[in-house]
Amino acid sequence: MNKSYYTCLFGGEAGYGVMSAGSIIAKGANRSGLWSFVVNEYPSLIQGGLNSCLVRLSDKPITAYEETIDFLGLFSQQAFDCYADKLNPGAIVLYDATTTKIDATKVPEGTLLCPVALASSIPKGGAKIMINSAMLGAFAAFTGYPKQILIDVMKTEFHNEKIQQENIQILDEVYHLVMETLSSSKTFPFPFEPKAEPKMLINGNEAISIAAIKAGCKFSAGYPMTPGSSVLSYLADHGAEYGLVFKQAEDEIAAINMLIGASFAGTRAIGSTSGGGFALMVEALGFAAQAEIPLVMVNAQRGGPSTGLPTRTAQADLNFVVHASQGEFPRIVLAPGDIEECFYETFRIFNLADTYQVPCIILTDKFLADSSVSQLPFATESLTIERGKLFEAKEQPYLRYENTPDGISARAIPGQVGGRHIATSYTHGEDGFYSSGNKEYALNEPMVTVNSMDKLYNKLPAMEKEIPAIKFYGPPNADLTIIAWGSTKGAILEAMELAASQNISVNFLQILYISPFPITATELVLQQAKKTLLIEGNKTAQLGSILRANTGHKTDYTFLKYNSRAFLPSEILAKIKEVLF
Amino acid sequence: MAAHDINLPYVPTWCAGCGDYGIFMALKKAMTSLNLDLEQTVLATGIGCSSKIGQYMNTYRIETLHGRSLPVATGVKLANHNLTVIAEGGDGDGMGLGMGHFVHTARRNIDITYFIHNNQIYGLTKGQSSPTSDLGAVTKFTPAPLGNVEHPINIVKMALNVGATFVARAFVGNSTQLVSLMEQAISHPGFAVIDILQPCVSFNHTNTYQWYQQRVKPIEEMEGYDPADLEKALTFAGLWGEQIPIGLYYQTLRPTFQDSLPQLSHQPLAKQKIDNIDITNLMQKLY
Ligand SMILES: Cc1ncc(C[n+]2csc(CCOP(=O)(O)OP(=O)(O)O)c2C)c(N)n1
Numbered sequence: 001m002n003k004s005y006y007t008c009l010f011g012g013e014a015g016y017g018v019m020s021a022g023s024i025i026a027k028g029a030n031r032s033g034l035w036s037f038v039v040n041e042y043p044s045l046i047q048g049g050l051n052s053c054l055v056r057l058s059d060k061p062i063t064a065y066e067e068t069i070d071f072l073g074l075f076s077q078q079a080f081d082c083y084a085d086k087l088n089p090g091a092i093v094l095y096d097a098t099t100t101k102i103d104a105t106k107v108p109e110g111t112l113l114c115p116v117a118l119a120s121s122i123p124k125g126g127a128k129i130m131i132n133s134a135m136l137g138a139f140a141a142f143t144g145y146p147k148q149i150l151i152d153v154m155k156t157e158f159h160n161e162k163i164q165q166e167n168i169q170i171l172d173e174v175y176h177l178v179m180e181t182l183s184s185s186k187t188f189p190f191p192f193e194p195k196a197e198p199k200m201l202i203n204g205n206e207a208i209s210i211a212a213i214k215a216g217c218k219f220s221a222g223y224p225m226t227p228g229s230s231v232l233s234y235l236a237d238h239g240a241e242y243g244l245v246f247k248q249a250e251d252e253i254a255a256i257n258m259l260i261g262a263s264f265a266g267t268r269a270i271g272s273t274s275g276g277g278f279a280l281m282v283e284a285l286g287f288a289a290q291a292e293i294p295l296v297m298v299n300a301q302r303g304g305p306s307t308g309l310p311t312r313t314a315q316a317d318l319n320f321v322v323h324a325s326q327g328e329f330p331r332i333v334l335a336p337g338d339i340e341e342c343f344y345e346t347f348r349i350f351n352l353a354d355t356y357q358v359p360c361i362i363l364t365d366k367f368l369a370d371s372s373v374s375q376l377p378f379a380t381e382s383l384t385i386e387r388g389k390l391f392e393a394k395e396q397p398y399l400r401y402e403n404t405p406d407g408i409s410a411r412a413i414p415g416q417v418g419g420r421h422i423a424t425s426y427t428h429g430e431d432g433f434y435s436s437g438n439k440e441y442a443l444n445e446p447m448v449t450v451n452s453m454d455k456l457y458n459k460l461p462a463m464e465k466e467i468p469a470i471k472f473y474g475p476p477n478a479d480l481t482i483i484a485w486g487s488t489k490g491a492i493l494e495a496m497e498l499a500a501s502q503n504i505s506v507n508f509l510q511i512l513y514i515s516p517f518p519i520t521a522t523e524l525v526l527q528q529a530k531k532t533l534l535i536e537g538n539k540t541a542q543l544g545s546i547l548r549a550n551t552g553h554k555t556d557y558t559f560l561k562y563n564s565r566a567f568l569p570s571e572i573l574a575k576i577k578e579v580l581f
Numbered sequence: 582m583a584a585h586d587i588n589l590p591y592v593p594t595w596c597a598g599c600g601d602y603g604i605f606m607a608l609k610k611a612m613t614s615l616n617l618d619l620e621q622t623v624l625a626t627g628i629g630c631s632s633k634i635g636q637y638m639n640t641y642r643i644e645t646l647h648g649r650s651l652p653v654a655t656g657v658k659l660a661n662h663n664l665t666v667i668a669e670g671g672d673g674d675g676m677g678l679g680m681g682h683f684v685h686t687a688r689r690n691i692d693i694t695y696f697i698h699n700n701q702i703y704g705l706t707k708g709q710s711s712p713t714s715d716l717g718a719v720t721k722f723t724p725a726p727l728g729n730v731e732h733p734i735n736i737v738k739m740a741l742n743v744g745a746t747f748v749a750r751a752f753v754g755n756s757t758q759l760v761s762l763m764e765q766a767i768s769h770p771g772f773a774v775i776d777i778l779q780p781c782v783s784f785n786h787t788n789t790y791q792w793y794q795q796r797v798k799p800i801e802e803m804e805g806y807d808p809a810d811l812e813k814a815l816t817f818a819g820l821w822g823e824q825i826p827i828g829l830y831y832q833t834l835r836p837t838f839q840d841s842l843p844q845l846s847h848q849p850l851a852k853q854k855i856d857n858i859d860i861t862n863l864m865q866k867l868y
């Protein structure tokens with residue numbers, strides 16, 4: 001079998017360090033010329049339940065996963081019961097016979113069953129979490145993954161010297177124990193390059209957070225909600241070093257209003273939440289639009305409606321986010337599909353927010369926010385800050401909402417001499433004033449209203465022109481055009497590769513910015529398309545309805561998945577074949 | 582700065598006789614006598630008759646959403662702690678939708694001054710009950726014969742209980758005291774609250790100028806008055822009826838939220854240079 005991927009899965013209940021075992025293997029691979037993709041699945045539980053960490057390794061970049069397992073590391077019975085049927089022929093299953101009973105009829109023929117006394121290799125009084133070091137030692141012995149690489153990662157992962165030493169010792173002991181009795185092992189399929197250029201192991205939320213810091217964001221406020229929170233905790237942890245203040249607010253309503261206050265006062269600000277929190281922020285989203293105050297918000301989607309599935313993925317907030325708020329106003333909705341887009345487009349969106357003075361929403365999901373990928377360091381030299389039209393003291397009288405041909409007026413920042421004005425949530429005239437009780441204003445109200453609405457929408461042509469709204473992959477005249485958005489990108493690209501290797505020709509239109517909708521660019525692609533297939537992680541084909549509203553195009557086929565898990569390349573390939581043959 | 586610098590060429594649209602005029606005049610006086618730099622002052626208001634005050638004052642202003650003046654003011658203050666930040670709004674605005682924010686802003690002791698125009702009614706939406714409406718108050722939403730059956734919120738008690746470091750009650754009919762309390766509140770380092778009793782001549786026919794006039798009494802004339810004593814302040818705050826003490830109830834100094842943040846020990850966030858921030862270190866941590 002031609003192996004281009006190797007998949008390890010660790011499963012057990014919380015407290016065994018399932019995820020840290022996975023990330024140590026992935027980091028080791030990253031430092032040794034390989035590429036990795038790490039997907040964590042965990043229930044919304046503090047104790048118990050089944051946590052799993054899947055590490056997919058390859059000798060080329062990867063951004064998707066398959067649940068076909070080459071190495072299964074078990075910390076609990078439940079993990080075996082859940083994953084036994086996902087084993088590849090010839091896989092290794094490592095377990096502690098005192099905690100896990102293996103039913104040999106449930107595993108494929110040729111599976112190497114390896115009982116190791118993991119728990120008893122922990123010194124008396126040692127923490128349960130150390131069992132993952134025993135697991136890693138046995139993993140190295142059975143697979144041939146270099147032990148020293150794991151130890152080197154541990155040395156940088158564990159900051160406490162004593163804990164570091166204890167874990168390394170356990171790893172080493174179990175490694176030797178297994179090696180002494182080893183009768184058969186499987187060789188790891190990829191070569192390790194000791195001097196390779198290091199790569200980051202980074203998830204979507206980290207990429208967004210780092211981009212925000214790079215973009216000069218100095219303020220963040222929020223309220224915890226999985227999977228949006230880790231942007232906030234990253235900024236709380238690392239932001240202070242860059243002079244950034246993170247404020248945990250009493251609720252999401254306070255959070256977004258704090259962001260608006262800070263932005264009004266001239267500071268770049270970011271918030272992050274998930275659908276439920278975003279729902280609470282909607283009123284203030286309109287406020288930012290009406291007052292033309294730049295705002296950058298992350299909505300990392302999880303299952304819904306309501307509290308839904310806190311720790312699982314979905315792409316079901318699209319219509320909500322694109323239309324959120326009473327009234328109407330232009331906004332920017334970015335749906336990054338991978339880590340690079342999380343980074344570069346987040347940096348860009350801060351510039352766009354300042355330039356167009358509109359609310360900007362970064363729409364990700366649990367899968368993108370939380371899965372880690374090998375990534376070469378970002379190239380930052382060419383990233384430049386653009387703060388948009390700013391008031392200069394000379395221009396008097398100053399009208400904050402001056403009607404300009406492009407709808408954009410100069411912002412004055414509190415403290416600036418000559419820039420005093422009112423920023424308001426009411427519909428207002430050029431100076432920001434609103435009062436239906438004021439005689440003169442009341443006379444002009446219909447005109448003021450039309451002008452203020454037109455002003456907001458006058459920004460659209462320039463926004464549409466500037467925003468790099470779509471991406472296109474694959475041969476132009478393929479037999480099938482896939483249309484999708486957000487985190488499905490990785491699985492689609494891999495499915496396309498598989499398709500190409502079987503001489504099936506598919507291309508892919510990625511809608512990167514969903515608002516303002518890239519009508520012209522999309523239509524150009526659609527004109528060339530022979531058949532179209534829409535792929536989305538929701539029940540009602542939400543991008544489909546947006547596509548139809550904007551272009552009149554109804555895709556020929558749809559593939560919707562809403563079972564709380566991300567798309568797999570193999571199932572997309574199957575769908576492609578079903579549609580074409 | 583002269584008083585007329587604060588004026589804008591708009592005539593306020595409050596009903597003739599509304600208490601908001603008195604608060605407006607007092608605020609202008611207090612700001613003038615403190616010689617506040619209007620370019621360095623931000624007034625954050627909510628929504629309601631009271632919140633319209635921001636439309637008529639020539640400082641930097643942000644007219645927020647109903648109930649949200651305090652979180653917006655907090656964002657402004659954290660972004661630029663050199664600004665003087667004043668928040669203002671009604672009793673409905675502040676004690677209804679804004680209650681959660683009020684509690685937490687006080688607890689944080691961020692350096693913001695908060696003036697609540699308390700007319701015990703919703704003015705702008707034409708006469709519904711407010712969280713501060715008296716028991717039995719007949720309003721559009723609490724009709725006769727029952728009237729309001731919910732216990733009213735006592736703003737001063739509330740502020741004292743949740744950690745405001747400057748708490749006062751004023752009556753718009755006593756302008757001299759109101760101006761002086763406003764000056765002290767703005768000068769106070771920390772979260773300062775004034776519950777300003779303000780008649781609504783159109784919709785509250787019970788708590789009128791006369792009603793207040795007959796009841797308000799300078800707090801410093803009351804026995805045992807000591808603005809450093811929280812327990813005393815709470816006892817005085819309990820007086821609401823035949824006698825309503827007005828004046829400074831309580832003042833203390835506690836580190837402010839913004840003083841506790843090392844990031845704010847130098848330049849305001851809004852003044853920091855943001856070109857060429859080096860993130861190499863952050864990326865390396867992920868290797
Ligand atoms: C979210 C929201 N709910 C309701 C309203 C309608 N509203 C406008 S002003 C107001 C009440 C104002 O009462 P208060 O804060 O006591 O101020 P006053 O008008 O008495 O000065 C309400 C409910 C609104 N603007 N926004």
Ligand code: SF4
Nearest residue numbers: 596599630704781782
């Ligand atoms: S309705 Fe009441 S509060 Fe509003 S302006 Fe008139 S008197 Fe003042």
